[in-house]
Amino acid sequence: MTNAVVHAYAGREPGPVTVRGRAEGERLIIEVGDRGAGVAARDDSPGIGHGLATVGALVQTLAVAPGPAGTGTLVTMTFAEAPPALDGPEYEPLCALALERVADVSCVDVVGGGVLRRVAAEVAGDPALTAWMREAVPPAKPGTATWAALRDGGPQLVVHDASVPRSPGGAGERLSLAWWAAIPLVGPDGDLAALWGVGGRAGGRPVPSAETLRALVEAAARVGGDHGCGIPCRA
Numbered sequence: 001m002t003n004a005v006v007h008a009y010a011g012r013e014p015g016p017v018t019v020r021g022r023a024e025g026e027r028l029i030i031e032v033g034d035r036g037a038g039v040a041a042r043d044d045s046p047g048i049g050h051g052l053a054t055v056g057a058l059v060q061t062l063a064v065a066p067g068p069a070g071t072g073t074l075v076t077m078t079f080a081e082a083p084p085a086l087d088g089p090e091y092e093p094l095c096a097l098a099l100e101r102v103a104d105v106s107c108v109d110v111v112g113g114g115v116l117r118r119v120a121a122e123v124a125g126d127p128a129l130t131a132w133m134r135e136a137v138p139p140a141k142p143g144t145a146t147w148a149a150l151r152d153g154g155p156q157l158v159v160h161d162a163s164v165p166r167s168p169g170g171a172g173e174r175l176s177l178a179w180w181a182a183i184p185l186v187g188p189d190g191d192l193a194a195l196w197g198v199g200g201r202a203g204g205r206p207v208p209s210a211e212t213l214r215a216l217v218e219a220a221a222r223v224g225g226d227h228g229c230g231i232p233c234r235a
Contacts, residue, residue, distance in 0.1 A: 138195075
C-alpha cells in the first residue's frame, strides 16, 4: 500500500488505490491495486527497490501484474501458515566450501512458492556482517545474478560495473561486492529448490572463470545431495 501511495501517481494526476481481501480455505489473499505508472526500474537506482523483495520474504506467494484495465499495478499476496523452518546448518558446508576456495561471501536461499528464504550465510572474517547477511532479505532484482538464475536457470555471474550506482543500503553496497554468482540447486522433481550464492568483495577473491563455475556446480551437486534438509538436490 505504501508503494502504491508514494509511487503510483508521482508526477501525474492522483487516482485510486484499492485493497481487497478474501479467504480461501486456510489461505488469506490480499490484492493491492492502482491505476498509476506501473512497476519499473527507477532512473536513480538499479532494479525495483527493496519494497517488493521485503514483501516477498514475508508472504507465501507474490504476483505483480498490470491492473485489470491494462494500466497501473495489481499486487496479489497469499498468506498461509508457515511451513516448518528448514534447519540452516545443513547448508553450511556449501558456504564453508565457497569461502575456502573461491569467495569472500556465500549464502544459501531456499526457493518456495516463488519466494526466497535465507537459511545460511557467511562473510569471511567478519562476524558482524555474517549476522547481518543471515537476516537480510535475499535480493532478487533485475540485473542481479539471483534474478537471472531464477528466470533463466543455470549458474549466473554478474560483475559490478563501477559506473552504475548501487542500491543504497543494499547487499552490494554494504558488502562492497565486486562480483556475485548464483548457482541453482534442483530438487528430484526437477523444480528449483535453492540458490547457492558466492561473491567476491573489492580487493578480495578474483572473478571466477567458467571452469571454476563448473567446479562449483559439481561441488553443489555432491554437497547438496546429502545436506540432510529433506530436499535431495542436484545442481
